[in-house]
Amino acid sequence: DAGITQSPRYKITETGRQVTLMCHQTWSHSYMFWYRQDLGHGLRLIYYSAAADITDKGEVPDGYVVSRSKTENFPLTLESATRSQTSVYFCASRRGRDNEQFFGPGTRLTVL
Amino acid sequence: DAKTTQPTSMDCAEGRAANLPCNHSTISGNEYVYWYRQIHSQGPQYIIHGLKNNETNEMASLIITEDRKSSTLILPHATLRDTAVYYCIVRSYNTDKLIFGTGTRLQVFP
Numbered sequence: 245d246a247g248i249t250q251s252p253r254y255k256i257t258e259t260g261r262q263v264t265l266m267c268h269q270t271w272s273h274s275y276m277f278w279y280r281q282d283l284g285h286g287l288r289l290i291y292y293s294a295a296a297d298i299t300d301k302g303e304v305p306d307g308y309v310v311s312r313s314k315t316e317n318f319p320l321t322l323e324s325a326t327r328s329q330t331s332v333y334f335c336a337s338r339r340g341r342d343n344e345q346f347f348g349p350g351t352r353l354t355v356l
Numbered sequence: 357d358a359k360t361t362q363p364t365s366m367d368c369a370e371g372r373a374a375n376l377p378c379n380h381s382t383i384s385g386n387e388y389v390y391w392y393r394q395i396h397s398q399g400p401q402y403i404i405h406g407l408k409n410n411e412t413n414e415m416a417s418l419i420i421t422e423d424r425k426s427s428t429l430i431l432p433h434a435t436l437r438d439t440a441v442y443y444c445i446v447r448s449y450n451t452d453k454l455i456f457g458t459g460t461r462l463q464v465f466p
Contacts, residue, residue: 275452286443287400287456294452302453334399336454342388345454347399 247271250335250348257325258356265320265351267335275338276318277345278302278310280331287334293318325355360444365461368438374431376460378444381425387448389420391429393440394459400443403429434464 248269257263267276274295279287279302289302291310299310307329309321318337322329335348361379368374380389390405404411404418406427411418417430431438443459 277454279456286441286458289453289455292453300452303455332397336399338454341449341452344402344405345392345400347401350397350399 248335248337248346248348250333250351252351253349254352256354256356259326260324263322263325263353265322265333265335265353267318267320267348269316269318269337269346271337271339271346272315273337273339273346274315275340275345276312277336277338278308278318278320279334279336280304280329281334281350282331290320290333322353325353327355329353330355360446360457362442362444362457362460364458365463367463367465368431368434370436370464370466371433374429374434374438374462374464376429376431376442376444376462377426378429379426380444380446383424383446384448386450387446389418389424389427390445390447390454391416391418392443392445392456393438394443395437395440400456403442434462436464436466438462439464 251266277292278290281287288304293299293312296315333351336345338345391403392400394400406418420427441459441461
């Protein structure tokens, strides 16, 4: 099906482990984004990408790594997970600068 | 990008118009006003955006004051399914990023 998908939808991991959250979109949108949302808070931008092989930091990039070798994929890696990274992670994509942004269903990550 | 100020929460009776205000007094000439909403734990959903003129689509209307320092999102006939957190965002056309604030929690009651 067309759209934007995230996997896994739920993940429990332990402190210090590496975790990769996947995001895939079928629209060939240029822009892709990663946000995190903590209980009672709005969304905070972690990283974004304007095109394949181009990435840039958002508001809260520390502790995260991204890559974008293909237009349709934008994985987010927590190299050494910490409890403070327990959150819901949303991926989003957008065709161009002045277009609406589409969000995925989210990944709920718990770090024990 | 300019900051926005929204009320923390609002109530609205089902079938009535919901008017959600947003203050963006430091907005500059090339900055757009965007509205998104987030229903429960789902990903945010685009509603509408505008620069200077009022805008309307199938979901809502956006009224921007002449000095552009504030705007109002109008849901003409609110339903229970419109209960959500509504985010008002100001973004420059030259900026790739969309930065969310804390939004307004709209509760539509029967």
